[in-house]
Structure formats: C-alpha cells, structure tokens
Amino acid sequence: MVKLELDQVVMRRMKEEDIEVVKALIKEGCEGTENRLILHILTRPLCLFILAVFSSILRCLVHSFLLALAIPVFLLIVFLKITMPRSTGVLGSSRPYWDYVGSSYRGTQDDTLNNPYARISGKTPMTKRPRYRIGPKEKDKETSTEKISPEREKTAGQVWVADCEGDILSCIFRENENRMGITRICRLVTGSWYRREGLGRLLVQSLEQRERETGALRVYAHVPYPSKVGEVFFRKLGYHQLGEETDEEDDEERKLEIPERGFLGHPLTKVFYKDL
Numbered sequence: 001m002v003k004l005e006l007d008q009v010v011m012r013r014m015k016e017e018d019i020e021v022v023k024a025l026i027k028e029g030c031e032g033t034e035n036r037l038i039l040h041i042l043t044r045p046l047c048l049f050i051l052a053v054f055s056s057i058l059r060c061l062v063h064s065f066l067l068a069l070a071i072p073v074f075l076l077i078v079f080l081k082i083t084m085p086r087s088t089g090v091l092g093s094s095r096p097y098w099d100y101v102g103s104s105y106r107g108t109q110d111d112t113l114n115n116p117y118a119r120i121s122g123k124t125p126m127t128k129r130p131r132y133r134i135g136p137k138e139k140d141k142e143t144s145t146e147k148i149s150p151e152r153e154k155t156a157g158q159v160w161v162a163d164c165e166g167d168i169l170s171c172i173f174r175e176n177e178n179r180m181g182i183t184r185i186c187r188l189v190t191g192s193w194y195r196r197e198g199l200g201r202l203l204v205q206s207l208e209q210r211e212r213e214t215g216a217l218r219v220y221a222h223v224p225y226p227s228k229v230g231e232v233f234f235r236k237l238g239y240h241q242l243g244e245e246t247d248e249e250d251d252e253e254r255k256l257e258i259p260e261r262g263f264l265g266h267p268l269t270k271v272f273y274k275d276l
Contacts, residue, residue, distance in 0.1 A: 004194055004199060005164075006115070006197070006199070006202055007115065007117040008118075008165065009117075009163070009169070010115070010163045010164070011113035011115060011160055011162050011202070011206055012105075012110040012111060012112045012160070012161060012163055013104075013105030013107075013111040013112075013159070013160060013161075014104055014105060014159035014160070014161050014171070015104055015105050016104040018104075018168060019101070019104065021168050022100070022159060022161060022168065023100070025170075025171055025189055025191060026171070028191065029190070033227070034081075036224075036226040036227075037224065037225065037262070037268055038077060038080050038081070040225055040226050041262060041264070044264070044266055046264055047263070047266075051072045055069050055072055056068075058071055076263075079263075080263060098156075099152070099155075099156040100159070102153055102155070102156030103156035103158055103159050104159075106148070113160065114210075115202070115206065116206075154176060155176050157173065157174055158173075158174040159171055159172070159174075160174065160203065160207060162190075162199055162202070162203055169194045170189065170191065170194065170199045171189055171203075172187065172188045172203045172204065173186050174186075179256070180215075181215060182216065182218055182220065183211045183219045184219070184220045184221075184222070185207065185221050185222075186221075187222075188200055188203065188221075188230075200233065204221075204237060205237070208274070212276045216276055217275065218274065218275050218276065219273065220242075220257055220272070220273050221239060221272045221273070221274075222259065222260070222270070222271055222272075223269060223270045223272060224268065224269060224270075225259075231270060234272045234274075235272075237274070238274050239273060239274045240273060241270055241272050242257060242271040242272065257271050257273075259271050
C-alpha cells in the first residue's frame with residue numbers, strides 16, 4: 001500500500017486517452033468477482049435442487065457417482081461463464097456493455113470535482129501527462145475519429161477518475177438516468193496499491209456534492225452481490241439497502257430500481273440508496 005496525499009488528487013472526467021487505463025483498472029478491480037457470483041448462484045437452494053435432479057438422471061446412465069455429480073456442475077459453470085455479461089465491471093448499469101468512447105469528455109478544459117482536502121490544505125492539485133507509455137498501436141487508438149452525437153454522449157453517462165500526478169488511481173461510473181432528481185453510480189474501483197486511503201470515499205462524496213448542486217435528490221449504488229466490502233463501504237457513507245424499509249415509497253422504488261439478475265432470476269447486485 002502506498003501513502004497517498006488526498007489534497008493532491010484531481011477528480012476529473014475520463015478522456016479518450018484514458019480509456020485503456022480505466023479498462024485495466026476495472027479488470028483489476030473485478031478480479032474474482034465473476035467467480036464469486038457463479039459460486040453465489042451455484043449455492044442457491046433452487047439451483048442445488050436442479051443439479052441434484054440432473055445428477056440422479058445421469059446416475060442411471062453413468063456408472064460413476066463422481067462423474068454423475070461433477071458433469072452437471074461443470075456444464076452449468078461453462079454455461080454461466082458464457083452467458084454472464086463480460087462487463088461485470090459495470091454491474092447494475094442495466095446494459096450489456098459500457099460505451100467508453102461516448103462517455104469520454106471532449107472539452108478543452110478538465111471538468112473536475114471539488115476536492116475538500118485541497119481547500120483545507122491550501123494546496124492546488126496539478127495534473128500531469130500520463131506516465132504510461134503509448135506504443136504505435138495504442139497511439140492510433142488514442143484519439144477516435146468516430147463522431148459522437150449529443151444524444152449518444154448523454155445516453156452513455158459519465159466516468160470520473162481520480163488523477164494524481166498523471167496516474168489514474170480510481171474511477172467511478174455515473175449512469176445516465178431519465179428520472180428527475182435520481183443519480184445512479186454503478187461501479188467504483190480503486191487500484192490495489194491505493195485502497196484504504198480514503199480515495200473511494202473522496203470520489204463518492206465529491207460526486208454526491210456535485211449531483212446535489214445540480215438538483216439530485218437521491219443516489220443509487222449497485223454493488224455486486226457477494227461483495228461484503230462494498231456493502232460495508234456504502235453503509236459507512238450513509239447508504240441503506242433498498243427493501244430494508246417497508247413503506248409505500250420504498251415499494252415503488254423497488255419496482256423502478258431493479259437489481260441485475262442472472263441464472264434462474266437470482267440477483268447479481270444489491271441496490272443501495274442515499275437521500276441527498
């Protein structure tokens with residue numbers, strides 16, 4: 001773990017040249033998530049019952065008890081690996097993939113979030129050119145010639161990154177939402193070397209402040225179902241899990257804010273909310 005000075009962190013919109021770095025960051029953050037989700041599905045009572053039925057049928061055809069037990073499990077794992085969205089990094093976004101190019105920022109000046117630590121210390125965080133090297137192939141991909149319409153840019157949503165001296169340390173996805181006063185964040189990832197330094201909390205709270213100023217009344221966060229760390233993190237920030245309360249308003253919101261579901265309808269995400 002690296003000691004991080006939060007007053008030197010710049011929180012800005014992702015640009016096109018940041019896409020590959022953000023993808024790598026998400027891949028690192030999602031390591032093991034897909035396997036934990038598969039294990040979560042395999043251990044559900046209904047799924048265990050179906051596997052037991054198929055094992056009993058195979059037992060009549062295969063003379064090995066272990067094979068009859070292992071074959072259904074193996075086939076189901078392969079099925080889940082193929083059918084489960086490859087974009088597990090954007091679970092909860094109700095879309096099969098994330099439009100990175102469409103959500104890239106194209107302004108001449110960085111669109112940034114306020115950093116309260118910089119205001120307290122009096123220091124001005126500075127952004128530098130990225131430290132990663134760009135090879136010949138990456139150079140061609142660095143800028144896209146694809147034309148982005150305002151409609152696509154609006155639908156794509158936003159990706160905010162935490163930049164410290166040219167290194168992207170963390171990111172958070174904000175999905176486009178048509179409901180007035182509602183904001184949805186669907187993925188928060190921090191690099192393994194910079195966790196437990198308050199970076200994720202800084203990103204979420206700064207984005208909340210910006211959304212509050214633009215008129216948002218409630219923020220939803222979708223967390224992968226097996227992620228206990230994510231659940232504890234959002235609860236510490238004042239979020240509540242949707243469905244814990246039983247009033248009429250909560251019932252209405254549960255119909256509108258549906259967690260992503262997988263095999264046999266088992267939920268893959270937990271929905272948390274916070275009133276601003």
